[in-house]
Amino acid sequence: IIDDSGHIEAFNKAAEGMFGYTKAEVTGENIQLLMPKPDRDKHDNYIKRYLTTRKARIIGIGREVQARRKDGSQFPAHVAIGEVRWKNNTRFVGVMRDLTDVKLAEEKSLRQHENMTNVSRLATLGEMAAAMAHELNQPLSAITNYAAAASRLLDLKKDNQKDIKSTLDKIDTQAHRAGEVIRHMREFTKFSDTARKSISPTILIEELKPLAELDAKAHNIVLTIDIPGNLPEIVVNSLQMQQVILNLIRNGADAMIDTPPQDRRLRLAISTEPPESIRIDIQDDGHGISDDVSKDLFDAFFTTKPNGMGMGLTISRTIIRSHGGEITFANNANGGATFSVIIPTRASE
Incomplete structure (x- = not known):
């Protein structure tokens, strides 16, 4: 309990244990004693402003603060x-709760979530390994052939500078092509932080497009x-959001494994979703989702894939919900299924 000038009048046993002071040590001292800077220098002004204007900045409003032992x-x-109000005097009663254990638990949960997200991203990349190996093999084979051709041209010892230059240019082009594939792989596998930034959905999709096209082609x-x-911008962790979309694209591809090649179509479409969201739809022409599967689809470790982890959709939903959004699915009237990701166009409160 403190008086209207911020001085401590009562300090119970729980407070003694929390702060390490005895009641005798703090009685009569300003409440600033229990606060670090910069809050220490602001507290008296909070009380004065409240008593003058009756506008609450901290009085009557619960909030998280840093406290000092x-x-x-x-x-x-x-x-x-x-x-x-007591005997025509104003007193303020403060109730404090130590959040140390809560914050440690939150940090541990966040680290576990980040680790699972990274594992899921690597697993998705592992599923795409064959497609990436094929994509890399083409420019590498071309480089080998062009290098052999350049060597033969040099052996001819003729005035063929233009032919040699043209061959070397082709080697350079193919090397850059291979480098782009590796760059996209590296970007997708890097460990991300939890930072969220404002980004255009167009840029978000354009950045993952090469990997999506590579997988579709394979x-x-x-x-x-x-x-x-x-399109309005969204405030997201770009790498996490791209992971979700790429995972849904990969699932759509897997759903069409029994579909004749000429009928395999996958569509990604973005639209605005009233009142303040965007909608990303990934639609496949596969076999759809049965009732038996649909009820467990987002459960951890549930999978219909022979070698699947069963964590892709679980982690995807966790990521989307942490951004204040939602992920849903529905069967299409003409076969196949559509997964929809709804993301607010402003940071969720």
């Missing part, structure tokens, strides 16, 4: 301050991407 160490705390799938102009 007797030994100088700091810890996160939740504080709720209420006003009490499965004889015609991939179409429909992105309208002037």
Whole structure:
């Protein structure tokens, strides 16, 4: 309990244990004693402003703050301050809760989620390994052939500078092509932080497009991407969002494994979703999702793939919901299924 000038009048046993001070040590001291800078310098002004204007900045409003122990160490705390009128005097009662264990648990959960996200991303890349190996083999084979041709031209010892230059240019082109494949692989596999930035959905899709097209090509799938102009930006972790979309594209490709090659079509479309969201649809022409499968689809370790982890959709939904969005699915009238990702166009509160 503190008076209207911020001085401590009562300090219970729980507070003594939390802060390391005895009641005698803090009685009569300013409440600033229990706060680190910069909050320490602001508290008296909070009280004065409230008593003058009756506009609450901290009084009557629970909030998280940093608190300071007797030994100088700091810890996160939740504080709720209420006003009490007693004998025509104003007193403030503060109730504090140490959030150290809560924050440690949150950090541990976040690390576990990040680890699972990274494992899932690597697993997705592993499933695409054959397609990537094929894509890399083409430019590497071309480089070998062009290098052999250049060597033969040099052996001829004729005035064939233009032919040699042309062959070397082709080697350079193919080397860059292989480098682009490797660059996209490296970007997708790098370990990300949790930072979220404002980005255009168009840029988001364009960045993952090479990997999506590579996978579609390896499965004889015609991939179409429909992105309208002037889409509002979204605040997301780009790498996590791309992982979700690429995972859904990969699932769509797997769903068409029994579909005749000439009928394998995959469509990615973006649209605005009222009132303030965008919608990303991934539609396949596969066999659809049965009722038996649909009820367990987002459960951890549930999979219809012989060698699947059963974590792709679980992690995808966790990522989307952490962004304030949702992921849904529905069977198409003419066969196949559509997965839809809804993302707010502003950071979720």
